[in-house]
Amino acid sequence: MTNEATDLLGNALSADERELVDIYTRLKALSGRDDLPPVATANAKQAMVLMWNACNDLALICEEPGCD
Amino acid sequence: MPVTDSPFWNPKTETLPREQLQALQLVKLQHLVRRAWDTSPFHRRLYEKASVTPDQIKTFDDIHRLPFMTREDWMECQAQKPLFGDMITRPESEAIRYHLTSGTSGRQPLRVLDGRKDWSWIADMWCYGFWGFGIRPTDKVFFAFSYGSFIGFWGAHYACEKMGTLTLASGNMSTEQRVKQIVEMGVTVVCATPTYALRMGQTAEKMGIDLKKDGKVRRIIVSGEPAGSIPAVKQMIEDMWGGKCGDTAGMTEIGTIMIFECDHQPGGPHIIEDHFIEEVLDPDSGEPMAYGERGERVVTSFGRGFMPLIRYKTKDLVCKVPYTTCDCGRTGDIYEGGILGRVDDMKLVRGTNVYPRAVEAVVREHSEIEEFQIILSRRDDVQDEITVKVELKPDQADQWTRLEGQLQKDLAEAHEGLRFNVELAAQDELPRFELKAKRLQDLRPQY
Numbered sequence: 340m341t342n343e344a345t346d347l348l349g350n351a352l353s354a355d356e357r358e359l360v361d362i363y364t365r366l367k368a369l370s371g372r373d374d375l376p377p378v379a380t381a382n383a384k385q386a387m388v389l390m391w392n393a394c395n396d397l398a399l400i401c402e403e404p405g406c407d
Numbered sequence: 408m409p410v411t412d413s414p415f416w417n418p419k420t421e422t423l424p425r426e427q428l429q430a431l432q433l434v435k436l437q438h439l440v441r442r443a444w445d446t447s448p449f450h451r452r453l454y455e456k457a458s459v460t461p462d463q464i465k466t467f468d469d470i471h472r473l474p475f476m477t478r479e480d481w482m483e484c485q486a487q488k489p490l491f492g493d494m495i496t497r498p499e500s501e502a503i504r505y506h507l508t509s510g511t512s513g514r515q516p517l518r519v520l521d522g523r524k525d526w527s528w529i530a531d532m533w534c535y536g537f538w539g540f541g542i543r544p545t546d547k548v549f550f551a552f553s554y555g556s557f558i559g560f561w562g563a564h565y566a567c568e569k570m571g572t573l574t575l576a577s578g579n580m581s582t583e584q585r586v587k588q589i590v591e592m593g594v595t596v597v598c599a600t601p602t603y604a605l606r607m608g609q610t611a612e613k614m615g616i617d618l619k620k621d622g623k624v625r626r627i628i629v630s631g632e633p634a635g636s637i638p639a640v641k642q643m644i645e646d647m648w649g650g651k652c653g654d655t656a657g658m659t660e661i662g663t664i665m666i667f668e669c670d671h672q673p674g675g676p677h678i679i680e681d682h683f684i685e686e687v688l689d690p691d692s693g694e695p696m697a698y699g700e701r702g703e704r705v706v707t708s709f710g711r712g713f714m715p716l717i718r719y720k721t722k723d724l725v726c727k728v729p730y731t732t733c734d735c736g737r738t739g740d741i742y743e744g745g746i747l748g749r750v751d752d753m754k755l756v757r758g759t760n761v762y763p764r765a766v767e768a769v770v771r772e773h774s775e776i777e778e779f780q781i782i783l784s785r786r787d788d789v790q791d792e793i794t795v796k797v798e799l800k801p802d803q804a805d806q807w808t809r810l811e812g813q814l815q816k817d818l819a820e821a822h823e824g825l826r827f828n829v830e831l832a833a834q835d836e837l838p839r840f841e842l843k844a845k846r847l848q849d850l851r852p853q854y
Contacts, residue, residue, distance in 0.1 A: 385523070405497070
């Protein structure tokens with residue numbers, strides 16, 4: 340699970356929010372790998388940006404994930 | 408509570424108390440300015456010239472330290488370093504979308520790029536609007552849109568896929584084919600410019616189709632023209648379609664919408680304030696306008712990563728009122744009457760200010776009129792003339808004598824007594840539009 344303790348407003352993350360950030364973080368790591376087949380990388384990137392949306396909208400993260 | 412029962416796409420931030428909303432905006436602004444400084448030579452240059460650094464953005468009011476960004480700056484930057492200038496923050500090779508501004512103003516279009524994340528965010532902003540106006544995964548959404556290089560409803564299409572609606576594209580269809588499919592498929596939501604929503608309604612009448620009886624449309628979402636918030640235009644659209652009409656507004660420079668009408672329709676669209684800072688400023692002095700006063704929209708967008716947009720002067724004319732004007736529960740403020748026009752749309756005719764949107768508001772009060780055009784000319788090289796040409800609905804020709812005088816009177820009353828010429832156009836003489844309508848022709852010599 341994520342080590343992030345609070346959202347952008349300083350509120351403690353709920354269990355659901357921790358899970359969302361955790362999934363986003365793991366997808367971001369997968370997206371950055373260059374040793375996976377194209378099918379895995381491309382779909383991990385798509386999934387990652389969707390999770391970025393959920394986490395960003397919920398004020399959990401504020402970063403540019405940086406992927407092509 | 409089942410997810411579809413939520414009136415909000417994002418309950419957490421759409422209902423944040425104002426002080427927390429502003430705190431969130433500050434955190435996002437600090438990140439945005441830092442990233443622009445680090446990765447966009449265009450922005451670094453702009454900030455160095457204004458002697459401001461990211462470290463100086465400590466409070467929300469520090470936004471006023473940041474210089475404005477204008478379309479002219481952007482165009483110059485792209486002209487100096489084709490094709491995209493030096494404001495892009497990531498390599499071109501990482502972009503997945505390329506779009507152009509619509510070119511309504513007749514200038515060189517701007518070129519924009521979006522990355523994978525940007526494109527997903529663009530769709531998400533439309534989700535705020537569609538969900539807020541009552542669209543749900545069970546809906547069938549039809550896009551009367553050409554799917555070309557103009558960004559238009561592209562993001563809305565992807566938003567609907569994200570929400571899970573049945574999404575119908577109609578890029579290559581004629582107006583008749585579109586009307587037919589809307590009825591055949593039992594479409595429940597139609598998206599179009601206000602002008603084109605009217606045109607489809609008129610076409611349906613000519614085809615002998617009563618959209619209210621034969622169709623199932625319950626919502627019409629319009630965008631792209633100020634007319635979407637003119638009550639008389641909305642009423643015409645609702646009368647034709649039998650569904651509720653809601654306005655949205657966006658711009659290619661941000662890639663998506665920044666305001667939308669909620670289901671309560673308090674008289675204007677809410678601002679998506681967890682993703683944008685919308686300032687309303689005096690166009691000349693740059694000073695903030697109070698609630699209820701008209702001014703120029705200046706937008707800062709937190710979502711588009713490829714091309715940061717910070718304090719961008721839009722030239723849109725707006726009037727902000729507090730969120731408490733609406734009882735839907737959102738805490739995003741409201742633009743009363745939507746986008747009221749363009750700061751540079753104003754035409755001076757014999758000393759009187761004329762806004763095309765204001766003319767349209769008067770013309771659309773008369774349901775006998777099908778299409779219209781505004782023509783500015785100069786008589787004998789001296790006197791400016793303003794003429795409104797109107798085309799009546801096919802069965803309304805006998806109304807002309809009465810209408811001519813009434814229209815002249817109404818237009819003059821709405822414009823400090825300015826005399827308008829009103830002329831009758833022949834059937835199908837005036838141009839029809841699918842995207843943004845261009846109904847004003849200024850034929851006066853330009854010096």
